[in-house]
Amino acid sequence: MPEGTLCNKNPITTKEQLDALLADKTGKIYYEEMKHLEVDTEKLAETLQATCKSRIRTWLEICAHCGLCADSCFFYLANQKDPTQVPAYKIQSTLGEIVRKNGQVDNAHMRYCMDVAWGKCTCCNRCGTFCPYGIDMGVMFSYLRGLCFSQGFVPWELKIGSGMHRIFRAQMDVTPEDFVETCEWMCEEQQEEWPGLEIPVDKVGADILYTCNAREPKHYPEDIAEAAILFHIAGEDWTVPSEGWDQTSLTMFAGDWEGCRLQVEGIYRAIEKLKPKRVLGTECGHAHRATVIEGPYWLGREDGRPPVPYLHYTEWVAEALRTGKLKIDPAKRIKEPVTLQDSCNYIRNYGLKEVTREIMSYIVEPGYFVEMEPCKEYNFCCGGGGGLNGIGIYRQWRNIGFKVKRDQIKATGAKLVIAPCHNCWDAIRDMEEIYELGIRWSFLKPLLLKMVIVPEHLKPKEEAEEEE
Amino acid sequence: MYQFITGPLLWLTFIIFFGGLTFRVVWYIRGLDWKLDRVAYRTYPALGLKGALQSIIHWLIPYGSYGWRAKPLYTLVFFIFHAGLVVVPLFLAGHAVLLEERWGISWWPTISMALADTLTIGVMVTAVIILVRRLVLPEVRILTTFYDIFLILVSVAPFVSGFLVVHQVRDYTFWLYAHILSGELLLILIPFTKLFHVVGFFLSRGQIGMDFGIKRAWKSRKGFAW
Ligand code: SF4
Numbered sequence: 157m158p159e160g161t162l163c164n165k166n167p168i169t170t171k172e173q174l175d176a177l178l179a180d181k182t183g184k185i186y187y188e189e190m191k192h193l194e195v196d197t198e199k200l201a202e203t204l205q206a207t208c209k210s211r212i213r214t215w216l217e218i219c220a221h222c223g224l225c226a227d228s229c230f231f232y233l234a235n236q237k238d239p240t241q242v243p244a245y246k247i248q249s250t251l252g253e254i255v256r257k258n259g260q261v262d263n264a265h266m267r268y269c270m271d272v273a274w275g276k277c278t279c280c281n282r283c284g285t286f287c288p289y290g291i292d293m294g295v296m297f298s299y300l301r302g303l304c305f306s307q308g309f310v311p312w313e314l315k316i317g318s319g320m321h322r323i324f325r326a327q328m329d330v331t332p333e334d335f336v337e338t339c340e341w342m343c344e345e346q347q348e349e350w351p352g353l354e355i356p357v358d359k360v361g362a363d364i365l366y367t368c369n370a371r372e373p374k375h376y377p378e379d380i381a382e383a384a385i386l387f388h389i390a391g392e393d394w395t396v397p398s399e400g401w402d403q404t405s406l407t408m409f410a411g412d413w414e415g416c417r418l419q420v421e422g423i424y425r426a427i428e429k430l431k432p433k434r435v436l437g438t439e440c441g442h443a444h445r446a447t448v449i450e451g452p453y454w455l456g457r458e459d460g461r462p463p464v465p466y467l468h469y470t471e472w473v474a475e476a477l478r479t480g481k482l483k484i485d486p487a488k489r490i491k492e493p494v495t496l497q498d499s500c501n502y503i504r505n506y507g508l509k510e511v512t513r514e515i516m517s518y519i520v521e522p523g524y525f526v527e528m529e530p531c532k533e534y535n536f537c538c539g540g541g542g543g544l545n546g547i548g549i550y551r552q553w554r555n556i557g558f559k560v561k562r563d564q565i566k567a568t569g570a571k572l573v574i575a576p577c578h579n580c581w582d583a584i585r586d587m588e589e590i591y592e593l594g595i596r597w598s599f600l601k602p603l604l605l606k607m608v609i610v611p612e613h614l615k616p617k618e619e620a621e622e623e624e
Numbered sequence: 625m626y627q628f629i630t631g632p633l634l635w636l637t638f639i640i641f642f643g644g645l646t647f648r649v650v651w652y653i654r655g656l657d658w659k660l661d662r663v664a665y666r667t668y669p670a671l672g673l674k675g676a677l678q679s680i681i682h683w684l685i686p687y688g689s690y691g692w693r694a695k696p697l698y699t700l701v702f703f704i705f706h707a708g709l710v711v712v713p714l715f716l717a718g719h720a721v722l723l724e725e726r727w728g729i730s731w732w733p734t735i736s737m738a739l740a741d742t743l744t745i746g747v748m749v750t751a752v753i754i755l756v757r758r759l760v761l762p763e764v765r766i767l768t769t770f771y772d773i774f775l776i777l778v779s780v781a782p783f784v785s786g787f788l789v790v791h792q793v794r795d796y797t798f799w800l801y802a803h804i805l806s807g808e809l810l811l812i813l814i815p816f817t818k819l820f821h822v823v824g825f826f827l828s829r830g831q832i833g834m835d836f837g838i839k840r841a842w843k844s845r846k847g848f849a850w
């Protein structure tokens with residue numbers, strides 16, 4: 157059986173296909189079918205010809221086999237230095253093999269590639285910064301994911317995720333109507349405490365267009381409320397788009413490059429339609445990577461940048477604190493040892509290390525902020541990046557990988573971890589569940605809300621009168 | 625024989641060496657694709673240049689990069705090995721004599737014999753360490769192929785034979801010819817094997833530097849802190 161009914165080379169584009177795939181709980185039939193999926197070696201060779209150019213070919217060829225990248229990978233460290241977890245080995249035995257054989261590989265090899273590309277690499281790009289040649293295995297694994305996806309070898313959850321994006325332009329089945337409704341609901345719910353709070357939808361020409369992670373409307377609508385309240389306090393002129401509001405990209409995790417393009421296209425269309433001065437994304441790492449860092453290239457923008465400045469949430473927070481739009485009550489600053497999780501996607505891969513430290517200087521009482529070791533661009537992946545958090549078959553591998561982050565956090569002595577990234581946040585939550593360090597973890601928004609000074613005129617009437 | 629291998633054969637070697645490396649450089653640069661690599665090379669030449677230089681320079685200096693500092697012992701071995709490999713053949717007085725004899729170049733700088741000897745011994749000793757490391761450390765052994773070992777032997781052969789020539793152990797002519805031929809073999813192999821890293825290092829590091837300078841670290845004040 158060359159093509160399965162569920163596991164095949166075609167991306168999900170209709171609701172029916174999506175439902176059929178979802179009905180196959182945990183992907184049992186899907187993975188069974190994958191064992192028999194035929195590799196279209198001719199197409200693979202053509203794809204290599206068209207997309208594997210001098211950069212990747214040189215990386216694969218020039219690798220000195222020196223092993224200096226070994227210790228850089230948290231999977232290697234967490235698995236008792238298992239040599240099969242050395243980044244260079246992982247990439248040479250997968251993509252290297254495909255390139256050397258010019259695509260003449262079999263089903264077993266493609267399944268091995270899938271296991272390694274998703275189960276043994278989170279595309280955190282840390283190894284690339286330790287290799288003397290700058291060979292970036294993370295970049296190559298994400299390229300390999302693309303090859304795997306095009307041949308139908310992709311974890312079940314990510315096939316679904318890519319389908320969600322293609323159908324809903326969101327990583328979950330949240331329609332524009334659902335999204336707008338959630339915004340309205342959140343706004344109503346907060347009226348008592350925050351009279352006059354608004355979540356303007358599709359306002360043209362606002363200073364800030366806010367985009368979020370579909371998990372927020374679906375699972376944590378409070379997050380949207382918190383964002384709204386902070387904008388309200390800061391006096392920002394902002395809006396959300398009814399379409400193009402989900403900034404995430406499971407398509408990127410899946411290696412579905414066409415899906416990636418479609419997703420970002422939707423957001424940029426909203427930008428062009430609503431003409432905001434700037435766009436601001438939520439506390440998410442991969443969403444920022446997809447929409448701001450890689451997205452412009454998927455859309456063929458020669459300047460490599462989004463149509464208007466597109467900020468990560470931390471950039472806005474730092475700016476609001478710096479300019480005094482948000483003022484922190486010094487008495488309410490964090491007064492316990494606290495550490496910060498650097499997200500690979502916007503720290504190592506976008507350079508926001510200074511901005512995040514600036515935020516810490518405002519919200520943490522001096523002397524209480526403890527850096528992880530190593531940190532900033534050299535920080536380890538949380539352990540759940542690259543889509544790994546959501547993949548059932550690799551759950552055990554992920555949980556072993558957590559050990560590195562666990563030990564890093566433990567060494568800081570902090571009981572509070574600030575994690576301004578959905579993936580990191582989830583990973584730390586799951587890690588705590590397994591390893592029980594007794595820590596708490598948080599996004600920035602709830603922390604800021606606890607300590608920000610609320611201007612008198614924004615307080616509810618009674619309260620204001622009581623205080624008089 | 626001597627006339628031939630230091631005359632026409634040497635010329636041929638140089639033609640292959642420089643021609644091959646030029647081809648490598650041109651092929652690499654032409655193969656860079658801003659859309660596929662997702663780096664806007666052309667749009668930000670200044671950011672790109674800065675990033676490339678930063679990345680190359682930090683990694684050219686011993687302990688100049690975070691990565692080198694993470695591996696202090698290996699870094700020492702690595703730099704001793706490479707210092708000898710580069711400096712001795714280029715600046716050996718014996719080689720300069722040839723330059724003067726053949727092409728009348730008399731201004732070529734040279735190093736003292738003592739330094740040349742020290743560096744050569746450095747190359748031989750570190751080569752042994754590198755070989756042993758390859759076979760002993762599991763994370764390196766799993767990557768090692770015969771090709772890697774062959775390349776180390778090919779690279780060190782001219783140094784061993786050259787050392788024997790200079791110190792006139794015995795069989796002077798034999799070792800001299802062995803030295804010249806192994807040196808030429810090395811030069812010819814460089815463009816065709818991964819030894820082309822003599823230019824590839826700069827290309828690859830330059831590219832990743834541009835990637836970080838233009839795109840992946842452009843928000844950081846100083847760029848990526850290699
Ligand atoms: S550090 Fe670089 S050159 Fe060395 S084995 Fe790893 S990828 Fe290859």
Ligand code: SF4
Nearest residue numbers: 229277280281283294
């Ligand atoms: S990108 Fe990260 S997870 Fe993947 S091999 Fe490199 S260090 Fe390991």
